[in-house]
Amino acid sequence: MGRRRLWTGAPPGRNPFALPRGLRGRLAGRIMARANRACNAELLAWLDVRAGTHVLEVGCGPGVLVELLTRRPDVRVTAVDPSAEMVAMAQRRNARAVRRGRVHIHPGDAAATGVDDGRVDLAISVNTVAMWPRLDDGMAELHRVLRSGGRAVIAWHRRPARFALAGEELSAVEAALANRFGNAERTILRGSVVFSAVKCG
Template sequence: MASNPASWATGGPVTSPFARPRGMRGRAAGRFMWWTNKQHQEDVLGALDIRPQDRVLEVGYGPGGLLRLLATRTEAAVIRGVDPSAEMRAAATRANRAAVRAGRVTLGLGTADRTGLADQSVDRVVSVNNVAIWPDLEAGLRELHRVVRPGGTVVIAWHGGYSPGRIARRLRLPGDKLDRIEDALRKIFGEVTRIELRSVDVFKAVR
């Protein structure tokens, strides 16, 4: 894979340290994400509708903030994560040390289109604020469809919503890009809902 793969949303290379954090800049980006994504993660947690004993996968877990919410506020039996950054795996492991030691949270290296999980192995999949930097939208969605069980749910969120903050307003996707996400989901999932939460635009797809 190229060191700076192109984004499907912009067509240009992704050079932001938030895409694949590494080194000092990556660690700084992780700290920034930890604080700025808190509201987004709170909003998305409810949309996930986690049930007792669910197996959950987070794609692009970053410094591990949503993983902590999943571990402390839900009854999910298994929480897995994939992220392309070794720096973020280390940060997320530190942030979820007890849950990792207990075996409830497992963190790996991977991407939306290459999770490394078995077919139909999870009940819920969530991605917060990274779909627009995937190199291949359709390949990522096909992979998430593959790993979620029939009747399972995939939730994809990106900066936006009905009351976005300054950062979300700057990063929100134009309508045609949001339409492309929805159209791509509808081609492979049985039921797709598009909603605006406070700080994020959310797509909820049921296999």
């Protein structure tokens, strides 16, 4: 863990939000659940997820976006996170939907979701892209799991400003998405910068 570095060049160090583990990780999960709810709700309103959509969330954390997605009719959700603590928290938060088979939550990361090729309509990452070790590996995985016409959506903090990525880092995310998908669009929401692309062919 000490030698692992992120694509931004920064080491994750002992930051409990980078890879939540143990008691500190569970506390971080509770903080994330409160702090990110408004951001998740804003993104979901912008996305307008329709009935019948199969969504993959990469880096689901404590499962707040999963919970909000299950309030939409006939939406199925697969969610992955590299943290065992976050997987457990997300499963508890969404226990009823898990029992009903609408939600599947398991260990995984941006480069290895465990989802079959072309299985999802919408792949989302919220406030996790800066934690990916290799940016292009994550983009390749999103492209692989999406069906033709499916959409990849990557959001990162705009507010509070102390969490915002630098301009060149935002440009790197946009360029990596465009390189893999052949297209990319940047949208500014109140709390997030959102990058999206559609899989063609």
